[in-house]
Amino acid sequence: MNAKKIIQKLDAYERLMRLDKPIGILLLLWPTLWALLIAAQGKPDWIVVMIFVTGTVLMRSAGCVMNDIADMNYDGLVERTKNRPLANGEVSKKEAYILALMLSLAAFGLVCFLNTLTIQLSVLALLLAASYPFTKRFLTIPQAYLGIAFGFGIPMVFAAILGYIAPIAWILLLANVFWAIAYDTEYAMVDRDDDLKIGIKSSAITFGRFDVIAVMASYAMTLLLLTLAGKWLLMGYAYYMGLAIATMIAVHHYFLIKTREKTSCFKAFLQNTWFGFAIFAGLGGHYLIQYFH
Secondary structure, eight states: OOHHHHHHHHHHHHHHTTTTOTHHHHHHHHHHHHHHHHHTTTOOOHHHHHHHHHHHHHHHHHHHHHHHHHHHHHHTTSTTTTTSTTTTTSSOHHHHHHHHHHHHHHHHHHHTTSOHHHHHHHHHHHHHHHHHHHHTTTOSOHHHHHHHHHHTHHHHHHHHHHSSOOHHHHHHHHHHHHHHHHHHHHHHHHHHHHHHHHTOOOHHHHHGGGHHHHHHHHHHHHHHHHHHHHHHTTOOHHHHHHHHHHHHHHHHHHHHHTTOOHHHHHHHHHTHHHHHHHHHHHHHHHHHHHHHO
């Protein structure tokens, strides 16, 4: 294989792992970073941080490969996904399986530096990631399952730092489930017509004409649970400023998605990284103020 073909193959692998579209990494990373700050009371060990950040990138990449393996017979029928490397034949199914295995093993190797409970939870995290693509065949709101899979770094972080899963971790995980329903319904509103044709289920289809209301209700539940978490943790004003900014972002999304125009719905989905960042910034601000006092 000459240099040009090697470069083409590496480019195909990169697109298969969606490294060219980092929004998924960010949506997976923000809840993990929230948990790292909270579990360590603003002072996480940098080695633990690097393990979770790197592991997040690896597992999101593995999840994308697993998703495309599960959907390879569907992606070619959908306008937005027909050029994915598995669907168009740039990458073989065997290559995809090997890539998913290598990424998963690399992530597991990192977790092995942590305690036994975290290692045990990582196995469950892998099962969630691997099974999510198939939930679109039978769950009416697979986005809720995605929220669990995307938020499972939260209990893992608490296990790694504290040696046990504190109750607040489950509140944060539930908040992440509602957030995932919100942002992934926005994403599903883009694909609704194609999903109906090929028989894949999504929250956008399930909610139907109530989709916009459901998205806003999911944002409201996310913010309510994060407010409850803040009360539990005795958070200061900086945290609530972060929630206020996240609320304004959610309200802005209402005006983007209310017409159900596909480009605007996708724009709202992409902007969710700022929602996650606002909460992270609020947490960071709170612990910085604590540190200097």
